[in-house]
Amino acid sequence: MLRYPQLVAAVLLTLLAAPVSAGASLSAAPAARAATRVRRASVDALVRCLKRDEAAASAPTAEKALKLALRAAQAEAMLDGGGALGEAERAAIADAALSVAALRGRYDYWLGNALGSLAAGSAVPTGPALPLSAAGELCIPTAARAECLLALRAAEAAFAMAGARCESAAEARVAAAEAAREWLGDAALALFDSASLLDSSAEVQAGVRLACSEALVRELENGAWPDEPVDRLCAQHSLPRWLLQHWLESEPIAGLGVGALPDRLQSPGAQQLGALQLSVLEALASSQNYRASLTLRANTLVCSRQQLLDSLAADGVRALPSSLSAWGVLLPDGRPATERGGGLQNLRAWAAGMCEAQDEGSQLIALATAAARGECVLDLCAGNGGKTLALAAMMLGAPGTTNTGAGASPFEASRAREQPDSLVGTPDSIVPLAESAGLLVAYDIVGARLQQLQGRLTRACVPPGLVHIVKDGAELIALARGMPNGGFDCVLVDAPCSSNGVLRRHPSLRWELHETDCRVALPAVQLSLLEQAVSLLRPGGRVVYATCALSRWENEEVASAFERRFEQAEPLPFEAGEDGEAKGGMPPPLDDLQLCARAGGGSEGAGAGVDAREVTNSAHRGGREQRPSGRRERPAHFRWLLPHVHGTDGFFIARWRRRDS
16 A cells, blocks of 8 residues: 555656656646646645644635645636646646645654754744644745645655665655755745755756755655654654544553553653554554555445456456455455546446445444344434445345345346335334335434435435435434334444544544544534434344544543443443454454554554564463453443554444343
8 A cells, every 4th residue: 555645656757757648638738837737736725725724714624625726727727728637637736735735744844844953043933843733833834835845745755766766865865856846936945045044156046946955855864753752653644643642542552551641641751651552553643644445335235245346357447355344345456447437437336236435344334233124223323325325235135145036137126025115204104114124214413414315225226115314303203203112123323523533535634623522522412312322222222333533532431421321221242253253244352462463563763673472462362352450351342443453444333232121
């Protein structure tokens, strides 16, 4: 897997070097013009995004800033007669802007050090002490900062490519300086000039720009990081300090500790941290800077997973069965390209409704419900309906198998089941459905999120009558009260959360999170949703709680508060087979050995040289978890999914059963 800067290096260097082959999207414009358009639009997108750091409430997110910059670049390209932006140009702009949006903490650290070491006595404000303050930003002009950060990204990518080509250090340094120079415009040159960083004898603009790029590359090449362990990880992996601190204090990392952590890690408090904790934290932090895998869910209403794999192979798409979900199919090469064009929508399997794009961890959340034919199931926070579709497949057949009859088309076979063609949300209409395939209710407090669901149900060949879309809370309560058993058999609460487990899919999200929201506001909403869920359950019914956050505030503490408040909520453990293998669609519980296996001892600094086998040699024997004394037990009805361990996004899942009494 490639990090963001290395991923785009080849594209950008191609743009800066020579025209592409005939027929390609850039063939209509000279390479120099294309490179200029890429640089200009990338800086524009990043400037728009960085304005959020200046407390501009109306400033867009990185993704929105990119859209605005692409729109402006397209209009400018048409006005100057250069032709519309090509696909390769748009991809290069997106990758440059989004990679820096994610990694700007690292680049800010290098830029701040360069200015701080070379601008002694100058009037340039360097802001709070680096690597990152609570705001985590440098106090320099936004345009200058954007150009410098993009230059550092280009230099880092050039260093990586030079290393891959086994070039000498001197050759790599020259390549990095040349790559950085292309991104330094007037704003960056003015910054360096005001900082007295330039040789006053420089007489030509090219020489001035090269001097600037060399100043940045020297800092990058030094490879010096902060001594304090958490500060080092902040700078290296470009993450807010409060978030790394919180991950340390949350399961499953906190369970590796030797005692309570200090409220705020300051030296010598950092000395209390175990090297093993920091090693695992580093692996988790590093995983947030890799591109997330593209995973499909085989729609078992239409085909088996093997049939999906065969269809993808026929389209020339490399695909592999996933290791956790019985539905999952991994596309290791990312976004597919076929003779009909790029993207999932051009796949024959997609057109036939054979698959949906869904992370494997998200598939496991649906599987955790154990939804079955004949049950009444509620997806309480359905959103655009991804998990609703997975639940529908579970209720119409066993996961991982095809549900279509021989000789009939998938849609005809599903329609042939004895179900009414429509469902009116009244108690009388529920009984016959519950006696056949069941009833699946999709609800979201923001009704607009459900607008796309009906179309998705049709494409996925979900028969009419199974899924009932509810947008009104009063209607939902009436449905539950009118059910034969007094409520739903199962309620899934895929709660709104900070989403800090999916940072690799949302480049700038790490800088948009607020600690207060994660600590106070979101947990209050999540606990309220669990309260609502249990009130809609029948006695003996199941409730599954899930977030895409790695946060004790949103996970363990919400779950524990729910259990204290509702004594009728009985933990419903996840099963594990012999020797801890997966059972019932859920991976085995994390033990210390598995958690640390991907950490690899960390890099230089805290965690280096730690052998997880020595630390955890007694943690897993005979297929049973025997955690060393002093380490917290992880409840059997809790599960964590981690990017660096499972390859999924980061998720937390818990489930309970409502006691009959």
